[in-house]
Amino acid sequence: MSSGPSLIRSVKEIPPIDYYTSGHRTCAGCGAALIYRLVTKAAGPNTILIGPTGCMYVANSHQFLTSPYAVPWYHTQLGAGGAAGIGIAAALRALMVKGKRKPEDINIIVFGGDGGFADIGFSGLSMALTYDYPRLLYLLYDNESYANTGIQASSTTPWGATTTFTPSGKVKRIGNERYKKNMALLAAAHPKIKYVATATIYPPLDLMNKVIKALNSGGPSFIHVLTPCPKGWFYAPHETYELARLAVETGMWVLWEYSEGKFKLNYKPRPRKHVKEYLRRQGRFAHLTDEEIDMIDKMVEEEWKYWLESDKLGKIILPW
Amino acid sequence: MVRLVKVKPHIERFPEYEELDWIVSHAIGVDQTSDAMRFSQVLAQAAVIRGYESYYYMRYDDSPERNYLPMIYYVVIGNPKINVLLREEIEPVGHLFNVIAVFSSNYLIQRTAQRALLFDGAKTNATLVVNTSLSPDAVISLVKKYSLAQDWNGKVVTISSSKIDKSIAFPMIGATLRGYEKIDLDAVLRALDILGLEKKKDSVRKGYEQAVVKEVNIRAEETEKFKTMKHEIEIPEFDGKYWNPEVYYAYQKAAATAENYVQRIAAMPRWEVLAPGLIEFGPKPGDRNIGFTTGEWRFQRPVINYKKCIDCKLCHLYCPDGAIDFNPIKVDYRFCTGCGVCVTVCPTKAIEMMQEIQAMEGLIDEEVPVKRFEEREYGY
Numbered sequence: 001m002s003s004g005p006s007l008i009r010s011v012k013e014i015p016p017i018d019y020y021t022s023g024h025r026t027c028a029g030c031g032a033a034l035i036y037r038l039v040t041k042a043a044g045p046n047t048i049l050i051g052p053t054g055c056m057y058v059a060n061s062h063q064f065l066t067s068p069y070a071v072p073w074y075h076t077q078l079g080a081g082g083a084a085g086i087g088i089a090a091a092l093r094a095l096m097v098k099g100k101r102k103p104e105d106i107n108i109i110v111f112g113g114d115g116g117f118a119d120i121g122f123s124g125l126s127m128a129l130t131y132d133y134p135r136l137l138y139l140l141y142d143n144e145s146y147a148n149t150g151i152q153a154s155s156t157t158p159w160g161a162t163t164t165f166t167p168s169g170k171v172k173r174i175g176n177e178r179y180k181k182n183m184a185l186l187a188a189a190h191p192k193i194k195y196v197a198t199a200t201i202y203p204p205l206d207l208m209n210k211v212i213k214a215l216n217s218g219g220p221s222f223i224h225v226l227t228p229c230p231k232g233w234f235y236a237p238h239e240t241y242e243l244a245r246l247a248v249e250t251g252m253w254v255l256w257e258y259s260e261g262k263f264k265l266n267y268k269p270r271p272r273k274h275v276k277e278y279l280r281r282q283g284r285f286a287h288l289t290d291e292e293i294d295m296i297d298k299m300v301e302e303e304w305k306y307w308l309e310s311d312k313l314g315k316i317i318l319p320w
Numbered sequence: 321m322v323r324l325v326k327v328k329p330h331i332e333r334f335p336e337y338e339e340l341d342w343i344v345s346h347a348i349g350v351d352q353t354s355d356a357m358r359f360s361q362v363l364a365q366a367a368v369i370r371g372y373e374s375y376y377y378m379r380y381d382d383s384p385e386r387n388y389l390p391m392i393y394y395v396v397i398g399n400p401k402i403n404v405l406l407r408e409e410i411e412p413v414g415h416l417f418n419v420i421a422v423f424s425s426n427y428l429i430q431r432t433a434q435r436a437l438l439f440d441g442a443k444t445n446a447t448l449v450v451n452t453s454l455s456p457d458a459v460i461s462l463v464k465k466y467s468l469a470q471d472w473n474g475k476v477v478t479i480s481s482s483k484i485d486k487s488i489a490f491p492m493i494g495a496t497l498r499g500y501e502k503i504d505l506d507a508v509l510r511a512l513d514i515l516g517l518e519k520k521k522d523s524v525r526k527g528y529e530q531a532v533v534k535e536v537n538i539r540a541e542e543t544e545k546f547k548t549m550k551h552e553i554e555i556p557e558f559d560g561k562y563w564n565p566e567v568y569y570a571y572q573k574a575a576a577t578a579e580n581y582v583q584r585i586a587a588m589p590r591w592e593v594l595a596p597g598l599i600e601f602g603p604k605p606g607d608r609n610i611g612f613t614t615g616e617w618r619f620q621r622p623v624i625n626y627k628k629c630i631d632c633k634l635c636h637l638y639c640p641d642g643a644i645d646f647n648p649i650k651v652d653y654r655f656c657t658g659c660g661v662c663v664t665v666c667p668t669k670a671i672e673m674m675q676e677i678q679a680m681e682g683l684i685d686e687e688v689p690v691k692r693f694e695e696r697e698y699g700y
């Protein structure tokens with residue numbers, strides 16, 4: 001086995017330069033903006049970014065005709081992220097093969113929201129993952145709603161959450177009654193896929209190192225990143241980091257990677273905290289009763305048996 | 321070399337709207353959106369009850385609603401038929417506002433959602449209603465120091481709303497009635513019935529009673545901005561060369577000196593300067609996007625205690641706005657939005673949040689808190 005790409009071992013080693021810089025109008029405390037920063041930091045200057053419509057397009061471009069990107073960034077329609085990634089990768093490959101451009105490693109990172117990748121752009125994403133373009137990373141920043149248009153439920157919105165499409169009210173008290181779709185498992189179902197992972201902003205270097213691994217994996221890759229969103233999750237902006245940490249420590253967000261056909265858990269919460277520590281800090285779950293929250297905790301407990309078993313075997317077992 | 325030319329901002333664009341009355345509210349995006357919305361809704365309804373045409377709408381700093389992004393609600397009141405143009409939600413610039421309602425006192429010292437300073441567009445007899453624990457005198461001295469120059473013979477009304485109701489809209493409505501005659505308490509109470517908000521009658525009454533009112537008489541020359549404000553702004557001249565980053569960055573520099581909305585728009589790069597297809601130039605690696613600063617949003621700021629700082633770089637890593645320099649660790653207040661994430665990641669508790677008005681003026685305003693979700697309405 002090769003020695004693999006060089007990873008970042010401590011926070012002091014992170015590249016100091018940002019390629020997604022200050023001067024954008026995402027929410028104060030926006031988790032998605034933070035993820036954009038960390039990912040582009042890890043990817044470095046030789047990167048092309050693609051952004052399907054969503055908060056990360058609308059809040060980052062055209063403010064008085066200025067832009068916060070220090071690397072090329074390109075907007076695609078909401079469902080077109082998958083195809084745009086392939087298109088740019090194919091164009092670069094053709095130019096290099098024909099000798100019209102000097103051969104070099106260029107990262108292509110498509111940042112899709114859950115609307116952009118899990119719902120509307122899902123087919124394009126799935127198509128893209130069957131190609132062989134290296135350094136092509138599809139990154140789903142999952143703020144668990146269509147945030148830009150005012151927090152509507154998507155297929156990654158968790159059970160119980162209030163959104164503007166699934167408001168908790170007098171007639172129907174439970175908000176969203178659908179269960180959260182696991183996009184990373186779906187990505188892993190593409191045969192011979194080189195690298196699939198889940199991440200969030202906690203632990204500190206996990207996401208950046210996963211981006212480095214994904215870009216160096218030799219094929220298209222996919223990372224599903226849980227993204228705290230103060231507006232949509234209904235919490236005060238300073239809690240963004242804490243919520244990501246609690247999502248991991250309560251086991252509600254499972255950190256794993258699937259590389260060259262091998263499954264590995266990256267974090268085992270020991271002891272796992274009760275999910276109420278995570279849920280009770282968010283307004284979107286404020287209507288849930290203690291019993292309902294206990295029920296979610298039991299579901300998480302049950303799932304974790306399978307995650308641990310998968311970890312032991314190095315193979316994915318569906319947890320449901 | 322880029323040649324600079326002078327442009328004069330022309331503020332009076334819509335003289336026909338001067339016949340209308342306007343109530344403008346400045347509020348913090350998401351945290352206070354529901355308050356500003358209820359405030360405007362009730363006042364518009366009350367105006368209708370008193371026989372006026374009335375309409376209200378909102379506006380953000382060039383974006384959908386986002387946390388801490390400054391936002392504005394407008395209420396338009398008047399007898400002339402409100403025409404189609406108005407319904408397209410115009411951005412009023414000119415001497416229009418009768419009431420300026422400030423939901424968080426940071427807008428007395430920071431730019432508002434129009435990228436303007438307070439009183440940019442106020443009538444000379446306007447009433448300023450502020451949700452604050454500060455006294456009217458303190459408010460007046462802030463106006464003299466930070467607001468746009470103008471003659472002002474109006475009123476200041478202050479109210480400490482959250483002491484009365486956690487929905488600060490309703491005490492603010494009561495306070496507004498002390499400085500705006502076309503709407504009276506009776507009309508508001510009836511409006512609350514119509515809107516299903518009858519439970520809030522008490523809060524409105526208390527706001528009306530507890531508001532502190534003070535007459536103001538300021539001459540433009542007494543304000544600091546009058547002495548210092550540039551009435552002209554220098555912008556780069558288009559030199560006929562398309563797609564010229566040098567000219568583009570010169571526009572950005574000019575924009576950074578703009579004093580109000582009109583100047584800011586004047587300093588927007590011409591389309592010829594952009595790359596074909598309206599491609600914007602980003603900052604050079606290592607720079608920040610100075611064409612769009614976000615420090616104006618801030619009602620609180622992080623202050624680093626360097627004696628406790630162990631240089632672990634976690635605050636740099638976790639700043640969603642990339643507003644903390646890596647080496648040395650330092651906050652760039654042009655961009656910090658005051659979210660407070662850095663405070664929660666600092667392992668030695670070296671960072672503390674301080675009210676912006678305290679950092680700038682040494683004042684503490686009890687009405688500048690961060691709201692918990694229980695205190696807001698979801699969906700607004």
Ligand SMILES: Cc1ncc(C[n+]2csc(CCOP(=O)(O)OP(=O)(O)O)c2C)c(N)n1
Pocket residue numbers: 032053054055056077078079112113114115116117120143145146147148149154
């Ligand atoms: C095909 C299409 N449908 C609808 C829209 C309207 N729209 C703009 S942004 C957005 C939300 C996208 O949500 P998501 O991908 O989850 O990103 P987020 O806003 O959460 O960052 C929608 C629905 C659109 N631009 N294109």
Ligand code: SF4
Pocket residue numbers: 025026027029030031032033055056059143147148228229230231232386387
């Ligand atoms: S709504 Fe959520 S994702 Fe969108 S800018 Fe705000 S915090 Fe970020």
